[in-house]
Amino acid sequence: MLVACKRYLEVRWLAPRSVDGFASVEQRAALLRQLGHWRPGTMGRAVASQTLFANASVLDTERGVLVPGQAVLVDGERIAGVGVGLDSAAEARVIDVHGMTLMPGLIDCHVHVTAASAHLAQIAEWSPTYLAAHAQQIARAMLQRGFTTVRDAGGCDFGFAQAIAEGLFEGPRVIFGGRALSQTGGHGDDRGRGRTAHEPGYSYTALSTICDGVPEVRKAVREEIKRGAAHIKLMLSGGVAARAINRGLQCGVRTIEHGNLMDASTPPLFLEHQAFYVPTLVTYSALSEHGREFGLPEDSYRKVFDVLDAGLRALEMAYRAGVPIAYGTDLLGGMHVQQLHEFAIRAQVQPAADILRSATLGSTTSAC
Numbered sequence: 001m002l003v004a005c006k007r008y009l010e011v012r013w014l015a016p017r018s019v020d021g022f023a024s025v026e027q028r029a030a031l032l033r034q035l036g037h038w039r040p041g042t043m044g045r046a047v048a049s050q051t052l053f054a055n056a057s058v059l060d061t062e063r064g065v066l067v068p069g070q071a072v073l074v075d076g077e078r079i080a081g082v083g084v085g086l087d088s089a090a091e092a093r094v095i096d097v098h099g100m101t102l103m104p105g106l107i108d109c110h111v112h113v114t115a116a117s118a119h120l121a122q123i124a125e126w127s128p129t130y131l132a133a134h135a136q137q138i139a140r141a142m143l144q145r146g147f148t149t150v151r152d153a154g155g156c157d158f159g160f161a162q163a164i165a166e167g168l169f170e171g172p173r174v175i176f177g178g179r180a181l182s183q184t185g186g187h188g189d190d191r192g193r194g195r196t197a198h199e200p201g202y203s204y205t206a207l208s209t210i211c212d213g214v215p216e217v218r219k220a221v222r223e224e225i226k227r228g229a230a231h232i233k234l235m236l237s238g239g240v241a242a243r244a245i246n247r248g249l250q251c252g253v254r255t256i257e258h259g260n261l262m263d264a265s266t267p268p269l270f271l272e273h274q275a276f277y278v279p280t281l282v283t284y285s286a287l288s289e290h291g292r293e294f295g296l297p298e299d300s301y302r303k304v305f306d307v308l309d310a311g312l313r314a315l316e317m318a319y320r321a322g323v324p325i326a327y328g329t330d331l332l333g334g335m336h337v338q339q340l341h342e343f344a345i346r347a348q349v350q351p352a353a354d355i356l357r358s359a360t361l362g363s364t365t366s367a368c
């Protein structure tokens with residue numbers, strides 16, 4: 001499957017397993033040869049020329065249909081048109097993608113590109129350059145899975161996003177929020193029990209910062225905005241309990257992440273405040289299977305089971321109520337490989353077309 005996004009055309013394929021109409025190995029190899037110089041990192045700076053992808057089946061995620069016999073015209077970095085009989089320049093390069101599917105690039109609204117280990121407190125002790133080396137591998141793998149935009153929910157900074165934008169690192173476009181805000185003793189307070197100091201320096205690689213009360217929160221928010229954060233991540237009581245979710249919605253939080261323990265009082269508040277829901281079910285299933293193996297501390301491991309089943313019930317409740325839902329995964333360490341498994345988990349509740357819409361259009365409106 002080819003994956004295109006609006007900002008620039010990233011041509012990638014997802015593993016063709018078990019889905020008819022995906023590119024065969026031979027087709028993908030032939031396409032690679034045709035794409036020639038289009039290497040990750042150079043595409044965004046390609047000379048302004050036109051490429052016409054002909055004979056494509058285009059997955060229209062808005063309508064939830066696969067439309068055969070389509071052409072997709074790319075002008076420089078932009079998709080200029082999708083349809084039949086498109087006008088292209090005489091010198092436009094034409095690539096025949098007969099038998100393959102083109103679709104919008106996937107968007108993951110909840111990632112941590114710097115979460116190279118599930119033991120987050122350990123990451124805070126790493127060198128920033130060492131962490132960047134790990135993070136660029138994580139980001140590249142996301143792109144290769146078909147994700148062309150990701151929203152980082154804690155840890156990624158302006159330097160990493162800039163390195164990707166300039167083609168120094170391979171990866172999807174990263175919309176970052178800097179460090180997540182946590183209260184002392186809260187979800188983002190990774191200090192050991194005997195530790196009182198919290199390193200304030202920017203080269204410190206923690207995913208979160210600690211702030212209590214209005215003046216400290218205000219300052220922390222301003223610091224992140226100064227560094228270019230596109231959003232602010234608040235860790236409200238761990239982010240899964242109904243009371244915290246409802247209060248967040250009432251106070252104007254625009255997207256709720258995880259939300260596993262929401263109850264019937266929550267979906268109406270989403271609708272009233274025009275907020276988005278970003279479930280991250282795969283992280284709980286991955287943590288239950290592999291958490292120990294990838295460094296999750298024992299006390300965190302035990303909590304996973306409390307929220308695992310509740311997550312599916314929360315998704316069902318939100319989906320039936322018509323809450324806008326975006327795609328998110330929240331995977332850590334070696335569990336990033338399960339980024340596409342969220343599709344399979346949500347399929348227990350939602351039709352495939354709705355999940356794909358969440359991972360493209362739904363995520364566009366919530367993340368960007």
Ligand SMILES: [Zn+2]
Binds near residue numbers: 111154
């Ligand atoms: Zn997260």
